[in-house]
Amino acid sequence: MNPETDTSLHEELPEHLDDDAEEVEAQQREVPRSGPLRFARMTGSSIAGRDAAPWVTDFLNAAYYRRAVESREVDDLRFAFSVLTTYWYNKDTHRRLHLNDLAAFHKAYGGERLVTGRSARGTLSRAQLEEGAARLIGDWFPEAYRDDARRGWGIAFETVADREAYNPERRHVLARLGELTPESAPVEEQVWHTYPPVAMPSAEAVIGALTRPETWPDYASEIGRFTPLKAGGLADQVFEIEVAAGTDSGRPIFTRGYVTITQLVTPDDPEALAAWFAALEDGLAKYGENEPRAVPEGGTPLVGFDLTTHQGHFMGNGHNRLLLYTMPDGSAWVKAAGTWDPMPWHIDKAYRIAGREAQHAFWGQGEVERLSMLHQLAKQIAS
Template sequence: MNPQTDPSIHDEELLEHVDDAQEVEAQQREVPRSGPLRFARMTGSSIAGRDAAPWVTDFLNAAYYRRAVDERDVDDLRLAFSVLTTYWYNKDTHRRLHVSDLPAFHKAFGAERFNTDQSARGTLSRAQLEDGAAKLIGDWFPAAYADDARRAYGIAFETVEDRNAYNPERRRVLAKLGELTPESAPLEEQTWHTYPPVAMPSAEAVIGALTKPETWPDYASEIGRFTPLREGGLDGQTFEIEVAAGTDSGRPIFTRGYVTITTLVTPDDPEALAAYFAALEDGLAKYGDNEPRAVPEEGTPLVGFDLTTHQGHFMGNGHNRLLLYTMPDGTAWVKAAGTWDPMPWHIDKAYRIAGREAQHAFWGQGEIERLSLLHQLAKQIAS
């Protein structure tokens, strides 16, 4: 049985095939389960070792962030991430990317970065990305990436059968998840905050998209992406969140965190749906700092779910919510609303320096389409 594609393999069996399992175990012994050191270690992506961070960042910069803002296309960034993730998945061994993988990327993409016929020096055009990916991974990659049936979890698969055989648990093993960390401070000390709602093409389209977690990487923005780490639907799903701050400068700083959906309410249980939204509105009214209602009084709530943090999250302890509702005119809207403990000093400092603006833009504040996951969601399901 092939451990790369067998969906029946459990965590313990997967660990037997991770060739850097000793590194994983050593880090688990050495890194505190919470606090500044664990926070500092949560950089980049779970599929890349620390020694790969410089060249992975350089590749993403060439593919996207080094371009002038008005020349950026977010799907080129999603393509670049897919190149990295697909290459990682197709390797013979179950390990992270390391500096030893740099020569293969340099051979596929290095010369093109100095070819100014298609792109500025030091950058890669869309065509150069696709040509390099074909050399690195296989001639089938560009067509597979463009095919909804062969693209999932941020990976392009050679066949639909390969896609269906993918086991997301393989990445979850590398993630080294800590415990869930919901907010626990007194309610009056917590931060209650809502973000502006974002219009959607239809409620049905939103539900169809969000209930397929394997498609969430398709809605990644310039500053953040969600990758599911478990099989199945939304309920109980765990996501790795990769976030970039400072993207306007062309020198992004990457970090990551993990969240799990701990509550999901839908019209299938009207009582639970009503109680969920009533509790949220009550909390915002009592503890929010002049926060608006989560759903306008004339609106009809349809779906709500909680994304609860794990230890080491870049926002500390708490949870965010995604809310879907409709208005009497039939328009559908999605918005985020979060509840958080006061941040420890090391998280608060990082958040104020590099995270606050990115967090707000990611959930739609400012309506800059390339930065917002919700605006990317609306754009993708409308296409």
């Protein structure tokens, strides 16, 4: 679904959002549909304007990235993102964050960054993050963030009723969402790659978590997060992916992309499930370079889905897959497997400089828990 051509998004929204949608559509008309310029403009987050990027980045650095690696707690980063997202959601104007929002954040947090007795200079401890959030948003926020019933889409809500009333299309219309861009190069030129599998506490827990897209921000890692942009479950869901590269240096580079779940297979349709996994195994065997099987011999496929890119994605044209399987010993595993066109020069250069290691770590390669969404998923559903 493309907000540039489909008016249903705006019909579902309250009338007071019309002005915001018109502003976004005007900006979208200025953005090229493909090529280096569109790619360059896919930075940061859809809820923050370009004039807000410096102070938003500075806030996230103080909350997490400026800390020494050994003292980082990923949930502190998720908390900081939730502060930003909840503040945006609660704004009366329902527009992106801009430079004029800096004053409110400085009032809530500015002085705390100089209190060296509570945290290293220029950083914020978790206690300082929570105290500032209470000043910025409301005393209820820290407790609401810890309450699964009042947290969703990366937002903490004052009441359960507020959570149930949330309309994710509000963020959807802010996204510069282009057409779907699945791989289209000759299949022998495409890149087929699998990542190491990550052990999960149980298959049932994984299915319960992943089929509730509103919880995906709870599994965000140091270098990436998925936020759903539509109501409902996995089928046809659209995600905004925010990615940070260069995080070890404390000076992250942020970009974003969009994907849509274009195919979902489960045991409810055994034929479709078998065909999807068979096609993946065949492609890896024929076109992968010494790639292992997606599901090891003896494994039982349970769930698989395709995440197809939209224009401007930081990996170019293609699609990734997430798949769940179990082994005879009862263990459950999740892994990613992608298929991509050769990257255009501007994407390939950026990917080689800042993206390759982050992409691999995000899907579990290297087994660094704080970097991998799949390791964070396993950790969260086990707790």
